[in-house]
Amino acid sequence: MAGAGSRYVVHVPKPLDLPFDPIERAAAIWERRFGDAKAMAAVTSIMRAQQILLAELDGLLRPFGLTFARYEALVLLSFSRSGSLPLRLVGQRLMVHPTSVTNTIDRLEQAGLVVRRPNPVDKRGTLAEITPAGREVTTKATDTLMAAGFGLTAYDDSQLDAMFDLLETLRIGAGDFGGASPGARAGERRSD
Secondary structure (H helix, E strand, O other): OHHHHOOOOOOOOOOOOOOOOHHHHHHHHHHHHOOOOHHHHHHHHHHHHHHHHHHHHHHHHHHHOOOHHHHHHHHHHHHOOOOEEEHHHHHHHHOOOHHHHHHHHHHHHHOOOEEEEEOOOOOOOEEEEEOHHHHHHHHHHHHHHHHOHHHOOOOOHHHHHHHHHHHHHHHHHOOOOOOOOHHHHHHHHHHO
């Protein structure tokens, strides 16, 4: 797998070690110039957190020849009963554009972790199927990510639940899915 990981480079930013919080400073300037800065500061913090987490997770997955996007696709395939899904469903479940799915599956197929098969139900469609090597890499990569707390070890369980609930509200508002209120689903999730 080491050879597979060397085919691409993922930039992992070094700590900035600034003497101040640039988002907090920008919020103070924003407040003076434009008014309320709470939403701007929150969204800027979310975007920065995404950069930090993606760099960390991609760094953890690099020894397996994976990026987080490829890892997500492998996990999704491993969750399916047959180990395969139509590419269309992969895109829907991962909430990405079909072009991204094609690129992800291409890379996984080149690494021998996934194969494409004709869809017996939809003759025009294609299935992505996880290989035994793909299952093995998924298990090892998952162990690594779990040991690292997916980059969120600074938070306890209640904080992780609260974070999920807050972001779930945003996702519902964007139309990712519908249904019960976030609080009702959170209660269901915790009781499982």
